[in-house]
Amino acid sequence: MALGYLADRRWGDPARHHPVAWFGGWAAACERRLWAPRRSRGIAYLVVTLAPPVAGALVLDRRRPLMRTLITALATWAALGGRSLEREAMAVHDLLAADDLNGARHRIRSLVGRDTSQAGPDELARAVVESLAENQSDAVAATLVWGAAFGAPGIVLHRCANTLDAMIGHRTERLEQFGWAAARLDDVLNAVPARVSVLATTISCVVAGEPSRVRDVVRAVRHDAPAHPSPNAGPVEAAAAGALGVRLGGTNVYAGRTEHRGELGDGRAVDVTDIPRAVRLTRRVGRTVLVLALGARLLAGRRTMN
Template sequence: MNARALGLLLGYGADRLLGDPQRGHPVAGFGTWALACERQLYAPSRTRGTCFVVVTTAPWVGLAVLATHLPASRTLVTAAFTWAALGGRSLEREALPVHELLFEGELEGARQRIRSLVGRDTSALEAPDLARAVVESLAENQSDAVAATLVWGALAGSPGIVLHRCVNTLDAMVGHRSERYADFGWAAARLDDVLNWLPARVSLLATAAVVGATDGTSAARRVLTGASRDGARHPSPNAGPVEAAAAYALGVQLGGLTTYGDRVEDRGQLGDGRPVSVRDIRRAATLTRQVGLVVLGAAVTATAMGGRLRRR
């Protein structure tokens, strides 16, 4: 096992054991930096938005490149960047309390707690809609916050991890289809789509592998075909396939109308199962963790094999 592969493994283990740092999180620091840059660079134009992406991400990617050449162990550097970028444990920590609140009938508490997990308007959502929101967020963020880190770490090491996490954070900040960010956030949103295309397909394959291991090849094939078909109904080219894969894996139906402030988005019907129930949140969290482990195994194996081939 080479340094990069071992670093990914150690970083994943640190995330599962510790979760995100409670103070001084690098992603939060990057968000503060990005806000300062936005104040200086904002204009309702795609050119300004593209400059914003370059200015905000370049220093941090450069820092990651320099870090890989430090005398310190490359394994530890990769592990640190992987841990900082991964969000699997924290994702579960946000999702499971919503499950507990809904299970206890605390609807208003669940509506408040879920706001740290989703961007949609939750003020009028009932328990089944809140459960659907959690399951969809778990599926989408497994790809964004787990699979993408491992895939880009395997492909490009620490610089790849940092580039993806920076762009993904910018997309969350300015990639909205609002009047302010329609043009300024265009570059961040499109680049995020590009960087997440491969991780989303890896997540889809990993979901099928998890289902196939328990329910057989026909079930795995159903996940693949159903997700490929239904995912195209979703407005996001990457969230669609992974959410549809989760729907088929869990035997539920996701998607439909989703409200963001004064905007209603039709995500199409994803899956052909029963409506989501509160108990499906725990099932989705388990599926998310299993898919992450499969992606980790694939990333570590591919990295180790690639290193071995380069040495020949």
């Protein structure tokens, strides 16, 4: 896992032949054949799409230790998205800093699913900071937590389930029933990593020499996160708001549907200068989660030996 984390920090996502893209193609082909506006069909789709990659990971995980190490490192690298997430965030920041609002509106599509066609600079900055917080949990913490718990099979299960949620977990007329199972599974798999991310955020405040921010993080998570419609994104975004001393949340538009997500944190409104600060926070939180995950894994291994 540590090797995979270092590979992500050095190179980001694999440039070509990304395993997640392969899985996305497989899932899209299955959707074309299995789609029906019923939850039962969505459950069947979930089983059919997840079984091959998870079974393959289980088989490879039973290999000799050196091979298992290599497979886990590769799975971790492919599943992590921390470095690429930071690059995209800073790309939007640079466009905004250069007053290229249209370019920033276009570039941010790789980070968020909301409608940003009419968003101003500060709205785009808020979207970037919220995406950094949420995706740090989904694309970094969850990979490390499930990897520490179950090795490569845990990593593969989470990344594939998270990909399915991104593909069909939307509340549209076509996908509301069919994508229900994928959305619920993703919620379950991200529940623990989201709480680990909150813990790591409080620790990172202390490490960064800002222990007074811990109180702000705890207050935002306890009082503001329940207003967010997502049980997992709410806490991690609230924690980021408290750690940065800003206010996140508000009204977003998704495919013509307006959604109010409450206000997270009681600091000032986000502006463009907060994007680099959020990138640094995301990096610190990721490192902290890695230490926590590896420490838990090593402790569990010692107990098993004893």
